[in-house]
Amino acid sequence: MINVLIVDDSRVSRELITGILENEPDIRVIGTASNGTEAVHLAALLSPDIITMDINMPGIDGFEATRQIMETSPVPIIIISGIDNLAEIAASFRVMEAGALAVLPKPPNPLNSRFNSACKEIVSSIRTYVEVKVIKRRAISPSRRYVVEPVTFPSGFNPRLVVMGASTGGPPVIQTILRELPRNFPLPMVLVQHMSPGFIEGFAEWLSNSTGFTVKVPEANEQVRPGIMYVAPDSMQTGITADLRISLVQAPPEHSLRPSVSYLFRSAATNIGSCAIGVLLTGMGNDGASELLSLHLKGAVTIIQDQESSIVYGMPGEALKLGAAAYVLPPAEIAHELTLLATSG
Numbered sequence: 001m002i003n004v005l006i007v008d009d010s011r012v013s014r015e016l017i018t019g020i021l022e023n024e025p026d027i028r029v030i031g032t033a034s035n036g037t038e039a040v041h042l043a044a045l046l047s048p049d050i051i052t053m054d055i056n057m058p059g060i061d062g063f064e065a066t067r068q069i070m071e072t073s074p075v076p077i078i079i080i081s082g083i084d085n086l087a088e089i090a091a092s093f094r095v096m097e098a099g100a101l102a103v104l105p106k107p108p109n110p111l112n113s114r115f116n117s118a119c120k121e122i123v124s125s126i127r128t129y130v131e132v133k134v135i136k137r138r139a140i141s142p143s144r145r146y147v148v149e150p151v152t153f154p155s156g157f158n159p160r161l162v163v164m165g166a167s168t169g170g171p172p173v174i175q176t177i178l179r180e181l182p183r184n185f186p187l188p189m190v191l192v193q194h195m196s197p198g199f200i201e202g203f204a205e206w207l208s209n210s211t212g213f214t215v216k217v218p219e220a221n222e223q224v225r226p227g228i229m230y231v232a233p234d235s236m237q238t239g240i241t242a243d244l245r246i247s248l249v250q251a252p253p254e255h256s257l258r259p260s261v262s263y264l265f266r267s268a269a270t271n272i273g274s275c276a277i278g279v280l281l282t283g284m285g286n287d288g289a290s291e292l293l294s295l296h297l298k299g300a301v302t303i304i305q306d307q308e309s310s311i312v313y314g315m316p317g318e319a320l321k322l323g324a325a326a327y328v329l330p331p332a333e334i335a336h337e338l339t340l341l342a343t344s345g
Contacts, residue, residue, distance in 0.1 A: 002130050003030045005048035007039040007065065009057040013106060017052060017080065020107065020119045027126060036060025044073045050130045053100065055081040055092055063095045070099035074134045078125055082106040089202025090209060096171045101129045101311065104196050121196065128284065132168065132311055157301070159342055160275040161224070161244060162187050163268045165261025167194040167283025169311025171203065173331045178211035178229065180335030187342045188224035190240055192232045192261045194283065204231045220248040232259035239267030254287070261288030265295055274299030277341055279334060282310035286318040293324035301341055303327040303334055
């Protein structure tokens with residue numbers, strides 16, 4: 001039985017989410033809180049298996065409540081919030097900096113045609129994220145600098161592009177990587193981040209605001225430019241062409257995902273080959289693992305996140321089993337390695 005604590009300042013929302021969850025035989029709502037102060041207290045008192053957290057609440061908001069819970073009685077937290085504009089969506093990703101695992105929209109009115117799919121997404125997310133082993137967050141997390149060994153470059157290596165893939169736990173890792181890269185980083189970057197539909201634009205805005213890098217959702221056939229991160233849009237498979245343009249197509253989902261890391265990495269292996277750098281980060285499943293091996297076999301440099309720093313070691317772990325990784329590194333060191341690689345040509 002999965003024991004859930006629901007946190008939301010709206011009684012209607014609390015009752016709606018409670019009703020959705022209590023229709024499931026393996027989920028039980030053990031408590032509800034109407035503000036962040038109650039949430040921190042009940043998290044310690046009830047020891048729930050997972051918490052659904054609203055963001056905008058009186059007094060202690062969802063960000064501060066998440067931060068306090070992760071410092072005192074850590075538990076998987078997913079954000080379910082009624083945010084409906086770009087600025088609020090971008091701000092919601094601050095809660096992932098505090099330790100939340102995912103951001104989902106509140107379900108619409110039960111008469112809405114999207115209600116059933118929204119319910120399924122919430123239930124599926126709870127069953128997925130309850131398995132994540134979370135640890136206490138330190139009250140102060142000083143920036144850590146890594147000393148990396150000189151890179152042994154492949155013969156004739158001439159990097160043109162970085163392709164990245166991430167899922168569960170990815171947003172703060174990507175934020176760390178961008179913060180550690182120099183502002184004049186000389187390569188374009190293309191990212192697939194698994195995320196609930198409707199949040200990608202806000203995710204890109206948050207990354208831009210919090211790192212100083214230009215991060216954007218690309219248009220079809222857009223020419224990628226150095227020092228910019230392009231984030232794959234919702235519901236499209238995103239690839240890269242030989243002349244470094246973005247390809248957006250309605251191709252079938254891979255690993256039940258669209259966009260998928262596999263599609264992006266395969267396009268890079270086919271069209272860029274040894275001139276690519278592939279990076280596979282924390283996430284469930286095996287999306288991108290086989291295709292990272294394809295990049296490796298084509299002579300590309302391949303990097304995976306290490307297990308210690310990963311929220312979930314599914315995707316990078318699968319790549320490691322396949323022998324697809326040339327480097328296994330924590331996030332800040334990934335950034336330093338990318339800097340050395342990008343200036344090797």
